[in-house]
Amino acid sequence: MEENIITINNIGKEYPGVQALKDVSFDIKRNTVHCIVGENGAGKSTLIKILAGAQQRSRGEIELNGIPYNPKNTRHAMNSGMSVLFQELNVIDQLTVEENLTLGMEKLRFGFIRKTEHQDRLQEILFSMDKTIKLNHKVSDLSVAQKQVIEITKAIATDSKVIIMDEPTAAITEGEIAKLFAVIKDLRKQDVTVIYISHRLNEIFEIGDYVTVMRDGCMIETRAITEFDGCTEKIDTGTGVVERTVNEETACKALIRMMLGEVVVTRYTPKEIDKTKVALSLKNISNHKLKNISFDLYKGETLGFYGLVGSGKSEIARAIYGVDDISNGEIMLNGKPINLKSPDKAISESISMVPEERRTEGLCTMLNIRENITLMNMSSVSSRGVINKSKERELSTDYISKLQIACRDGNQKTALLSGGNQQKVVLAKCLNSNPSIFLLDEPSRGVDVGAKEEIHNIIRELAKKGVSSIVFSSELPEVMNLCDRIILLYEGEIREVLVNGQNHDFENILHIVTGGSV
Amino acid sequence: MNVKTVDACMQKITKKIPAQLLIITGILVLLLIIFSFFSSRFISSRNLLNILRQSSFIIMTGCAVTILMISGNIDLSVGSVAALSGVTMALLAQSGVPLPIAVMGAVGIGLLAGGLNALVVSIFEIPPFIGTLGTMFICRGIALILTDGFTVRDNLPSNYKLLGHGELFGIPFPIWIMLSIIIISVVLQKKSVIGKYSIAIGGNKLAAELSGINVKKMVSIFYLIIGGVVGLTGAVQSSILGVGEPNIGNGFEFDVIIAIILGGTTLDGGEGSVIGMVIGALIVMVIGNGLNLLGVLTFYQSILKGAILVAAVLLDQRMRKQ
Numbered sequence: 001m002e003e004n005i006i007t008i009n010n011i012g013k014e015y016p017g018v019q020a021l022k023d024v025s026f027d028i029k030r031n032t033v034h035c036i037v038g039e040n041g042a043g044k045s046t047l048i049k050i051l052a053g054a055q056q057r058s059r060g061e062i063e064l065n066g067i068p069y070n071p072k073n074t075r076h077a078m079n080s081g082m083s084v085l086f087q088e089l090n091v092i093d094q095l096t097v098e099e100n101l102t103l104g105m106e107k108l109r110f111g112f113i114r115k116t117e118h119q120d121r122l123q124e125i126l127f128s129m130d131k132t133i134k135l136n137h138k139v140s141d142l143s144v145a146q147k148q149v150i151e152i153t154k155a156i157a158t159d160s161k162v163i164i165m166d167e168p169t170a171a172i173t174e175g176e177i178a179k180l181f182a183v184i185k186d187l188r189k190q191d192v193t194v195i196y197i198s199h200r201l202n203e204i205f206e207i208g209d210y211v212t213v214m215r216d217g218c219m220i221e222t223r224a225i226t227e228f229d230g231c232t233e234k235i236d237t238g239t240g241v242v243e244r245t246v247n248e249e250t251a252c253k254a255l256i257r258m259m260l261g262e263v264v265v266t267r268y269t270p271k272e273i274d275k276t277k278v279a280l281s282l283k284n285i286s287n288h289k290l291k292n293i294s295f296d297l298y299k300g301e302t303l304g305f306y307g308l309v310g311s312g313k314s315e316i317a318r319a320i321y322g323v324d325d326i327s328n329g330e331i332m333l334n335g336k337p338i339n340l341k342s343p344d345k346a347i348s349e350s351i352s353m354v355p356e357e358r359r360t361e362g363l364c365t366m367l368n369i370r371e372n373i374t375l376m377n378m379s380s381v382s383s384r385g386v387i388n389k390s391k392e393r394e395l396s397t398d399y400i401s402k403l404q405i406a407c408r409d410g411n412q413k414t415a416l417l418s419g420g421n422q423q424k425v426v427l428a429k430c431l432n433s434n435p436s437i438f439l440l441d442e443p444s445r446g447v448d449v450g451a452k453e454e455i456h457n458i459i460r461e462l463a464k465k466g467v468s469s470i471v472f473s474s475e476l477p478e479v480m481n482l483c484d485r486i487i488l489l490y491e492g493e494i495r496e497v498l499v500n501g502q503n504h505d506f507e508n509i510l511h512i513v514t515g516g517s518v
Numbered sequence: 519m520n521v522k523t524v525d526a527c528m529q530k531i532t533k534k535i536p537a538q539l540l541i542i543t544g545i546l547v548l549l550l551i552i553f554s555f556f557s558s559r560f561i562s563s564r565n566l567l568n569i570l571r572q573s574s575f576i577i578m579t580g581c582a583v584t585i586l587m588i589s590g591n592i593d594l595s596v597g598s599v600a601a602l603s604g605v606t607m608a609l610l611a612q613s614g615v616p617l618p619i620a621v622m623g624a625v626g627i628g629l630l631a632g633g634l635n636a637l638v639v640s641i642f643e644i645p646p647f648i649g650t651l652g653t654m655f656i657c658r659g660i661a662l663i664l665t666d667g668f669t670v671r672d673n674l675p676s677n678y679k680l681l682g683h684g685e686l687f688g689i690p691f692p693i694w695i696m697l698s699i700i701i702i703s704v705v706l707q708k709k710s711v712i713g714k715y716s717i718a719i720g721g722n723k724l725a726a727e728l729s730g731i732n733v734k735k736m737v738s739i740f741y742l743i744i745g746g747v748v749g750l751t752g753a754v755q756s757s758i759l760g761v762g763e764p765n766i767g768n769g770f771e772f773d774v775i776i777a778i779i780l781g782g783t784t785l786d787g788g789e790g791s792v793i794g795m796v797i798g799a800l801i802v803m804v805i806g807n808g809l810n811l812l813g814v815l816t817f818y819q820s821i822l823k824g825a826i827l828v829a830a831v832l833l834d835q836r837m838r839k840q
Contacts, residue, residue, distance in 0.1 A: 321728075323727075323728070342727075342732065343727060343728050343729070343730045344730040344731065344732050346730075347730040348730075353728065355725075355728050360722070360724060360725070361724050361725050361728050362725055362728070363722065363725060364717070364718045364721045364722045364725050364726065364729075365721060365722065366717050366718075366720070366721030366722070366788040366789060367714070367717055367718060367721065371714060371717075375714070375718060375726075375729045375731075376729045376730055377730075378711045378714070378715075382710075382711050385710050385711050385712060386705075386709055386710055386711075387709055387710060387711060387714065389709070429729065433730070
């Protein structure tokens, strides 16, 4: 048997306008837990999708068990022995545990489902991981962690040699995490290799054997966990049990240094903020995700929120914009309390939001560029409900040249534009509603470097005109290059407020947003 | 004009007309040719006017429902609301109310039914298929209760048939009404904020909401517009028949939906056209009329209608994939 179960050789992946993976090569050793880490947009999820067969690589070779591996779809990947535990679990709540485990592989007799000896094997695998789950339980009664166990059982039962776990601990409790880790450690004995993706760096040191760090679509380094400073392993010669001791602080910081690389902050110029003019103020805002969020936004200020995916950035934007409900707290606009129940109310108060997902939340692809740009403020181009097309054309042409949207003309459909140009259309749409408070949720995610800089310049220009902006981002250079103050967010809570322009320890910032102590 | 500019002009024109519309227009022309070949009576101006008058119910209602369906919703109640409106007009006229007010009564009842749909679908958030199905049964029940299940035909004023049979410049009133509703709807769909919002809501409801469109209010407006138009349709229908018939319009909602889908509107929403629906309705009516003249039983016509619907959607799907 080969020592490496997976060999990845120079693979690359391109999306229109973006290079998501560049010449990535590394090996994954058999029966290990191999972690992959990196900031958002580093290329982790693209790599996973390629391994899982959900997307095809543009070039390069992958070998699985020494055989070339070219999955056409996820089904094909599964048959080759590669299973994925997605964040959105693939179980059907209305069926029982057994029905879920045999789904799609039922043995039939005269068209009826036949019970087989297969059942015993399933029971055995399931029992080895969680003794409390019975085959006849309804899946809807199980916890998220137990549902994960069901999926892992299914993967083992179908003879998967590799299980990819995409942030499996994101939605489960501390106690369940411990159980899941026990299951993962046990998988090695079942001849299963685990590829583990997580934002929580301490987990990497707890269960990982190897870690691959990715940044900007490149593989930076693959290293054994024991080679990190602060990690030592002792083998008890009597029992053969490996004991690992980790100095979390030292080890995490070393890993963070690899993830961040050189943070280049050259584009920020400090400016005077008049602290007597508070444009927007949140006082103790709480809801399903947020815990006591309080801050002031000054007139003309650009405020940044930095945190990982799931830290509550979007939820703050959505609470201000009237999309999500607030269970507690107060929002003040220019010193007056407001209670916005929907986006149209927010827009009428001159608040505008660039949503996180431009394709599903920002654009209406059935409409063309011109119609999208005016969508948020129809009164600017219509009177008594009738649209003045020439006015609309004039206005949209104006935005197209001002924001340098690369397109044939305003009549072009938005679906085929590149990510950066789509984002500029969304920006134009929001700008046309004349906001005095501008919320931008991941304003430059998935756009190329040039467009990113152009988008940042638009935000800087707005600040000069006295517009107050809040940039919600999971990219540290973005907030460092743009924002006057930066608020660090972790699990729906404000951890730290930094004033930009001073020398900050980026490793420490990343340490805080990944759950480390302040 | 040289050849090149003519060419460019043609290209511009064909680019503006969607392929779907070209195809169904072709089918309609083909049907007209085939039927006039088989039956000399078919192509007579009287018969063609008759087809138009028969299509007017579907087209009038279809105009309003198209805009709703572009927004990704559906209305199954139009058939029984039209019947209820017609019955209301007949009962009002019977009790001595002046005819214009009786017509307004019919439109008012339609608006009430539209309001009920808006309440159930937009405010209570019941899926439109279920919500409007409920309205359909409720309105049919009320129409039957009001009339004790009998046709209202006695003591109607002498001018009761005026709306359905009167003429202006030799063209019946219903066709004038239909034409004006088509024109208003095309303007609404192509030029107005309402038309644009319906595409935005049907194409991407979430983005529409985040862009500040009050989706609930807009969908309510679509249902109210339908209510008013269906009320008028019921009044015209009742006037053409000269009676108030509580059982009329069974299956009318599906004729409307077939015409709309033939016209290129998808059930998912986001796309569609009023003109396409008009052609679709004409195709359905031309087939019915032509086969009647040829003496084909209506049973077979039903099979043909079903087959054409499925074939049209299949064709549309295939074209979209390419």
